[in-house]
Amino acid sequence: MSEVVYGSEIAKDIKENLKVKIDQLKAEGKRIPKLVVVLVGDNQASLSYVRGKEKACQFVGMENELITLPETTTQEELLSLIERLNLDTAVDGILVQLPLPAHIKEKDIIHAIDPNKDVDGFHPCNVGKLMLNEETFVSCTPKGIIRILETIGYDDLSGKRAVVVGRSNIVGKPIAQLLLNKNATVTICHSRTQDIENVCKEADILIAAIGKAKYINRNWVKEGAVVIDVGINRDENNKMCGDVDFEDVKEVCSYITPVPKGVGPMTIAMLLENTLQSYHKREG
Ligand SMILES: Nc1nc2c(c(=O)[nH]1)N[C@@H](CN(C=O)c1ccc(C(=O)N[C@@H](CCC(=O)O)C(=O)O)cc1)CN2
Numbered sequence: 403m404s405e406v407v408y409g410s411e412i413a414k415d416i417k418e419n420l421k422v423k424i425d426q427l428k429a430e431g432k433r434i435p436k437l438v439v440v441l442v443g444d445n446q447a448s449l450s451y452v453r454g455k456e457k458a459c460q461f462v463g464m465e466n467e468l469i470t471l472p473e474t475t476t477q478e479e480l481l482s483l484i485e486r487l488n489l490d491t492a493v494d495g496i497l498v499q500l501p502l503p504a505h506i507k508e509k510d511i512i513h514a515i516d517p518n519k520d521v522d523g524f525h526p527c528n529v530g531k532l533m534l535n536e537e538t539f540v541s542c543t544p545k546g547i548i549r550i551l552e553t554i555g556y557d558d559l560s561g562k563r564a565v566v567v568g569r570s571n572i573v574g575k576p577i578a579q580l581l582l583n584k585n586a587t588v589t590i591c592h593s594r595t596q597d598i599e600n601v602c603k604e605a606d607i608l609i610a611a612i613g614k615a616k617y618i619n620r621n622w623v624k625e626g627a628v629v630i631d632v633g634i635n636r637d638e639n640n641k642m643c644g645d646v647d648f649e650d651v652k653e654v655c656s657y658i659t660p661v662p663k664g665v666g667p668m669t670i671a672m673l674l675e676n677t678l679q680s681y682h683k684r685e686g
Pocket residue numbers: 450451454497498499500501522542543634661662663664665666667668669670
């Protein structure tokens with residue numbers, strides 16, 4: 403029987419901590435950190451995520467501007483907005499919500515954001531620094547996963563085998579690098595991996611980030627493994643669920659994150675931390 407790790411509770415503590423720090427800046431009459439979130443189009447899930455970011459900023463007392471643009475926005479229009487935000491000295495963090503409409507090249511947009519304001523940690527400069535184990539903005543979901551491992555005291559990863567299922571630029575690749583930076587022996591599995599079930603079964607830490615509802619069952623999981631579920635899917639009853647069959651896997655692992663209330667809320671807490679980090683780089 404496992405312990406269920408609620409990222410939502412860890413995130414709440416982090417946000418309370420950030421609120422204290424921002425209250426202190428206010429009491430000292432200092433400038434307040436500012437995050438600008440850009441949403442293009444009307445993807446309902448994205449709208450709900452940016453609202454979550456707005457609410458979190460309000461909770462900690464951070465300045466927040468949400469810029470919503472129509473689906474028909476051109477790449478040039480979005481690039482000129484980013485240019486303006488790059489130059490705005492009151493802006494510490496710029497986040498362009500993904501996915502973008504198909505006619506806009508995500509890569510060009512990410513490359514245009516000033517790496518010093520890239521609180522998503524998606525710019526190639528920041529990804530490169532992560533690979534070199536240098537201080538940088540670390541992408542929020544992977545950073546949140548590491549914080550979960552630290553919170554449960556499972557962060558001495560020397561000699562541990564970590565398996566990441568999924569190779570996205572946002573989650574799979576950066577979490578693999580972060581685990582490697584912590585001395586884990588890391589394997590990345592994906593759709594072309596052979597015998598994926600048995601590779602996963604060797605993991606002391608199993609990170610599921612594939613985007614397939616309840617794909618991983620207890621046959622994939624070593625007894626006592628730590629299981630982190632990054633998936634956000636809908637099951638056959640339209641109920642939100644992860645990539646892991648929670649009820650089945652919780653019987654064999656040591657720790658497991660649920661969906662919802664697991665990794666998702668950590669993403670937003672880490673975004674606030676990255677924005678404060680950017681602020682301090684600028685203001686000292
Ligand atoms: N520019 C970015 N775009 C996207 C990112 C990102 O980090 N940067 N990540 C995801 C979406 N995302 C944040 O943007 C995100 C996803 C999920 C949650 C979350 O808290 N989920 C809740 C459930 C919420 C619900 O009820 O719908 C949970 O898991 O408990 C927060 C942020 C893609 N795009």
